[in-house]
Amino acid sequence: MIVFLHDPLFGLTLTVGAYAIARGIHSRIRWLHPILSSSAIILIVLALLRFPIAEFQGEVGLLTTLLGPATVALGVPIYKHRRLIRERVASVLISVLAGSVTGICSAGALVLLTRGSHEVLLSILPKSVSSPIGIEISRSLGGTPELSVMFSVVTGVLGGVLGPAFLYRSGLRDPVSFGLAMGSAAHGFGTARSLQESETAGSFSALAMGLSGITTSLLFIPLYFWLG
Amino acid sequence: MRGFAILLGFGLAGVLLHDVLHVPLPGNVLGLLLFLGALFGKVVKLEWVEESANLLTGHLLLFFIPYVIGAAALIPLLGANAVSIVVGVVGSTFAVLWVTGTVAKKTAPKNKKEEQDDRLSA
Structure with a gap:
């Protein structure tokens, strides 16, 4: 095998390169979400080279590490919109709580209705929150953390890609409702998409993402005893 | 770099x-x-911190790509539970979008707020 492929720079170059190309494509083809095109480019290249995905993930560890400070950075849009947030604080808390309860109950009910396995049920419950929170909850419930990560990523991609059109059709166009819905349903992916919409939408999305992580973690405490 | 160091x-x-x-x-x-x-x-x-934060939040999606690749690798392994998973994930994602958005809109304080939103997001 060629040596340079095993240098972390290969994975980083491939990822950042695919991301840059995907943004370029997005400026021409608006409906093609960059997360889909960039992932497709990477998966095709990895498949052509017969490159193991586990090794690729090891090489791009720097990017997953930087997700930490990138999440911290969401404090800036939240802080800048503090006045509007303060005016809407009750509405924010009620809607995020309603969203968290809906996320847990609807995912659980749908899996039970379609006769999914117990393992899937326990792993899908925390899917609306970002994967680090989902992993913790899933582990405490007895689910499979790897499955939970996948559910939360698929949820994020789905919400980030199709969420805006759905919200527009449902008449939820104002930046506050839009951002809160995207952040509650699709965590970081929804927030990234909301920031493209407007800074107001992005700040409410970041707020909803953090709050739904907190409310969902709290809502699961009684579930541990009930399901445990 | 100061901003970046603070965020880190x-x-x-x-x-x-x-x-x-x-x-x-x-x-x-x-x-x-x-x-x-x-x-x-x-x-x-x-x-x-503003400049560094804007750079990071502007490219938030980049940091999610490794997770998407990892998730894509698991999709062929779902087997018998695939239908249940697809229904659960899709149904519940749209349910959360709709419920959160609708509750937010219904509980929003009513007095010229729409106008203010437009101004702030412009």
Whole structure:
């Protein structure tokens, strides 16, 4: 095998390169979400080279590490919109709580209705929150953390890609409702998409993402005893 | 670079808080809470961090790509539960979008707020 492929720079170059190309494509083809095109480019290249995905993930560890400070950075849009947030604080808390309860109950009910396995049920419950929170909850419930990560990523991609059109059709166009819905349903992916919409939408999305992580973690405490 | 160092530091502090105190929230969310506390407490000035923060949040999607690749690798392994998973994930995602958005809209204070939103988002 060629040596340079095993240098972390290969994975980083491939990822950042695919991301840059995907943004370029997005400026021409608006409906093609960059997360889909960039992932497709990477998966095709990895498949052509017969490159193991586990090794690729090891090489791009720097990017997953930087997700930490990138999440911290969401404090800036939240802080800048503090006045509007303060005016809407009750509405924010009620809607995020309603969203968290809906996320847990609807995912659980749908899996039970379609006769999914117990393992899937326990792993899908925390899917609306970002994967680090989902992993913790899933582990405490007895689910499979790897499955939970996948559910939360698929949820994020789905919400980030199709969420805006759905919200527009449902008449939820104002930046506050839009951002809160995207952040509650699709965590970081929804927030990234909301920031493209407007800074107001992005700040409410970041707020909803953090709050739904907190409310969902709290809502699961009684579930541990009930399901445990 | 000062802004970047500050954001990294709060990220690290969040991880530390998670590990030491076993708070049931991930390190990055704890880091965000600490950072917000520092901004509101005027310990950190907005202008120190704004440029670095905008760079990171503007490319938030880039940091999710490794997770998407990892998730894509698991899809062929779903087998018998695939239908249940697709229905659960799709149904519940749209349910959360609709419920959160609708409740937010219905509970929004009513007095010229729409106008203000437009101005702020412009």
